[in-house]
Amino acid sequence: MRFIVHGAGAIGGLVGGRLHAGGHDVVLIARGEHAAAMRARGLRIVDPEGEQTVVVPVVERPDEITFAAGDIVLLSVKTQDSADALRDLALAAPASTPIVCAQNGVANEDMALRAFDNVYAGNVNCPALFVEPGTVQVHSAPVAGTIDLGRYPRGVDDTALAIAAALSDATFLAEARSDIMPWKYGKLRYNIANAVEALCGPQARRGPVADRLRAEADACYAAAGIEPLVEPADSPRRGVLVDLPVRGADRVGGSTYQSLLRGTGATEVDYLNGEIARLGRLHGVPTPVNTVVQRLANRHARDRVPPATLTDADILREAGVDADG
Template sequence: MDKRYVVVGAGAVGGTVGARLHRAGHRVVLVARGEHGAALRERGLTVHGPAGADTARIPVAAGPHEVDLREDDVLLLAVKTQDTAAALADWAERPVGPDGGRAGSRLPLVCLQNGVENERLALRHFRRVYGAMVVLPAAFLTPGEVRIWCGPRTGALVLGRYPDGADDTLREIAADLTGADFRAEVVEDVLRWKYGKLVNNLANAVDALCGQRPGAESGELAVRARSEAVAVLERSAIAWAAPAELAELRRGVVDELPSGAGAGHGSTWQSLKRGGGSAEVDYLNGEIVLLGRGCGVPTPVNELFQELVNRWARERREPGSLAPAELAELVGRAAAEQPAAAG
């Protein structure tokens, strides 16, 4: 049976995945509210890429109350992690099909999100939860538009059942994504890949605070945040995909070709640029802080990054407005004040 993909959160990742599935001939519904939802209804979704712009007229819903769910639907969750709990509560209780069974009991849900918390939250509401480690350099800054800057494929995804394993439903979804211009790999240890991406995403905070400035200082700050994460994961006996594995997944498939507004910037920088008042840093750097506190490994760099990004978001400060030298000074001060690791 031909699936219909309901994309909850049609931003950079959700919008791009939905548009590519639609272009490949699949039934798709994009879920978006506010100015973005209005623009999608009026003008369609425009995906700007290295090969030019492509506009698609895809059905749009403002929320679950506007979607009549069917037995062949797949929910693709692509909201930011701070919005996950509300989205799950909205969608899990929606009736499916003529007998009105719950979506949480009937439908598969795929988390196309950063971090490692979304799937855990989802499993409280949905019986079948799938995780995805997504490599898709893209930006969402303008209502009705997303921009990607990679090639020759649109992106790469590693998918698995949560907390582990794989099944035929997932293999069918992966086949659809492969046919929609993605590299889609099915694995039985998706959390290992997601932890690897989490370590990589810790640098998003430096980008959000300092922007893409020349010099080695910003890179050194990112290395310090990642070094803390490695120490935490090792102490916690958590496996993660090594940088070489992530690089091999991308090589010749998702090569970055930066161009246009927001190009090269991470999702945290984009959240600050949109000025929505929140960012997902609590589930990126904050995840390492949480694990570190649980296992007795100090994480002063990630704790500082979490605090600063949250402040920038609340106060709607311009991303990239902090000088790397100033951030380095704050990092040094925070590291000096942090107590030593527990024995």
């Protein structure tokens, strides 16, 4: 079993690096300065207990790989890049190649199913950051994160069990779940606060805009017949996966916050808040706050506006929502 990690940033780099350190055959697909740094110096992984450098094969395109039986692709690009990544993969890899969508949102799996026979949904919870070319950082140890997976749209097979076992040996908690998509919808309900955190700062994850985002999501889920699943408050997993300082510094902001901080020019909000807006339009449920947050986050990304420049009141006013209502 060889793992091809397409998108070796924060999550992909961490997962690929830890799998390689655990003795698995891994190839990373990355681009630009990050790929060059990993080729020259290896991939440096920093966590609360220290750091390690792993020397992993790195390529820049799928067509540089000779795919073979037993290869498994871990797709970990941001969702806005999935269509291009899958197109490149489909030109290089057999249609039978298993594709694990280790990504936020619920749209990637359906994209992958257009080109590949065996698609798996991966539900990832991992406090990882892309620090600089050649370096990723994770704020949890000794367990780096949780990564559950199952066949899309449902089911478990030997491949899912084998992937979960490999991840479990590589500092992750991993389970094969036959009902994986409800878990991904549960994660989406959490991720829709990523954009307000990016726009207003980390404290906004617990503010009135975040509450309204989730209320709109709940109404859309109910109308669509979606029953999301999340870890219960007393789950042992909640106590194992912790957000710890690294070299005395706390983690600041999630993936959307980091996109604005690095000025990447794009975020994945179209597949987070935009997914809730899509469900609302399909089922006649108003989603004014998710819609405004999506548009503001996209505008700030395009204009390279740094994170935490707005307030909850700014967003509610833009959405035409009564802050006290």
